[in-house]
Amino acid sequence: MKIKLLPALLLAASSGAFAQQQVANRPTVVAGFPVNYNEDSVGTYTLPELLKTTDGKPVATARQWNEKRRPELLRLVEENQFGKMPPRPKDLAFHIFDEGTPAFNGKAIRKQVTVYFTKDTSDHKMNLLIYLPAKASKPTPLLMNISFAAYNQMIEDSGLRVGEIWNKEGKKVKADKPTPFGKLNVEQFIDAGFGFATVYYGDIEPDFKDGLPYGIRKTYLKPGQSEPAANEWGAIAAWGWGLSRAMDYFETDKQIDSxxxxxxxxxxxxxxxxxxxxxxxxxxxxxxxxxxxxxAALARRNYGETIRHISDPSRYLYQFAPNYHAWADKVNAMPIDAHMLVALMAPRPLLLQTGSTDYWSDPKGEFLSAIAAAPVYRLFGKTAPSDSTVMPAAGDTSLLMNQLGYYMHEGGHTVLPEDWKMFVRYMQKYL
Structure with a gap:
């Protein structure tokens, strides 16, 4: 069965070579709705309270946050945005078919692992690629990337198994052709003492609105159920679920610091x-x-893409819990906003990377989200922007090294080669 994919599937990439062509992409009408890029037309809004529980009690300590407020917000986000995910599957299994081959002229070792989500080893599996420093004397920390391309397409290494990807017609094909996304320099992580791992997101769940029958979510449908319930997982939650299954593997590998x-x-x-x-x-x-x-961009800001655009059934509602669309026309009444997502990461390090001309994605909205979430990081004694912080210009690294960090490159909807260098710096400080 062939299914036409939405063209926007190819607008972003983990390595960013192609996406840089989209620098000035500012659509004016999407899904029949106008798009605003004028700060004077953003409108006024009040963000939902972060440091007050649903019964109105103030949250003044890290303990109160962890024990009371965080669980409340987690449930609200599950219910209204991403949907509830199932736990680790009981039949999860790992097959290591490349157990430590030298790579990059002996600088690294390479592992390739098939992660089976169900007993059916012919379907519902994810290919996981791992590189570790060859000279590591103890378990290695690593960066886990999730990619728009099969790993043999994004990394120059002749020893990689050729994967499969979903093509533009919604058909699974061999990933034996170059992609417009370019290659990623993995050696920069190895040289810094880190490992690197990656998976192709389409191994977990396809990225098109009629993809449910082909992904992991279909295996969790109840008898008589043809689609997830209003508060159940969309594709984004499914991809995130797959990352947790990679973590399940990391916990079994003694060479990795999980x-x-x-x-x-x-x-x-x-x-x-x-x-x-x-x-x-x-x-x-x-x-x-x-x-x-x-x-991370504030939903209540009427700037660039909005919930109305992203959750329209003709576009990306399949990526979210169906409940998300209910807020398309009443965003100011929604019980959550992006600053809550940012705050829910506290106290762990979070870096938000944006692009100065990525107007559609609202880099200022991400900055304001970080400002609004900062009080939660400060509850834990962590570094974060203050209320008086001015949004940094493109290339300004003054907020990069906060535990709640923000960095905006000069350019559009992409990850540039120099961004990866910033990520390595951030990892060297906090990982």
């Missing part, structure tokens, strides 16, 4: 790593790149 795993993803996969890190506190750090609406 207490020191950072997540990174871009665009819809920036939303994915943010939600995965929130939901699974085993991840020590999250680097959310250009996550925009539905990620």
């Amino acid at each position: 207490k020191r795993i950072a997540l990174q993803g871009a665009s819809r996969l920036g939303k994915t790593v943010l939600w995965a890190g929130i939901h699974d506190q085993r991840f020590k750090m999250v680097i959310a790149s250009i996550s925009g609406e539905g990620g």
Whole structure:
């Protein structure tokens, strides 16, 4: 069965070579709704209280946050945005088919692992690629990336198994052709003493609105159920669930320091790593790149993409819990906003990376979200922007090294080669 994919699937990439062409992409009408890029037309809004419980009690300590407010907010986000996810599957299994082959002229060792989600080993599996420093004398911390491409397409290594990807017609094909996303330099992580791991998001769940029958979510449908319930997981939660299954593997590998795993993803996969890190506190750090609406950008700001645009059934409602669309026309009444997502990562390190001309994703909305979430980080004694902090210009690294960090490159909806260098710096300090 062929299913036409939405063209926007190819607008962002983990390595960013292609996406840089989208620098000035500012659509004026999307899904029949106008798009605002004028700060004077953003409107006024009041964000939901972070440091007050649902019964009106103030939250003044880290303990009160962890024991009371955080669980409340987690349930609200599950119910209204991403949907509830199932736990670790009982039949989860790992097959290591590449157990430590030398790579990059002996600088690293390579592991390739198939993660089986069910007993059916012919379906519902994820290919996990791992590189570790060859000279490591103790378990290695690593960066876990989730990618728009199969790993053999994004890394120059002739020893990689050729994976499968979903093509533009919604058909699974061999990933044996170059992608427009370019290659990622993995050696920069190895040289800094870190490991690197990656998975292709389509191994977990396809990225198109009629993809439910082909992904992991279909295996959790109850008898008589043809689609997830209103508060059950969308594709973003499914991709995040897959990252937790990678963490399940890391905990079994004695060469990996599973207490020191950072997540990174871009665009819809920036939303994915943010939600995965929130939901699974085993991840020590999250680097959310250009996550925009539905990620770190404030939903109540009428700027660029809005809930109305992203949750329209003709576009990306399948990525969220169906309940999310209920707020499309009444965002100011929604009980959550993006500053709550940011705050839910506290006290663990979170870096928000944006682009100065990525107007559609609202880099200012991500900055304001960090400002609004900062009081929660300060409850834990962590570094974060203050209320008086001025939004940094493109390339300004003054907020980069906070435990709640923010960095905006000069350019659009992409991750640039120099951004990866910033990520390494951040990891060296906090991972």
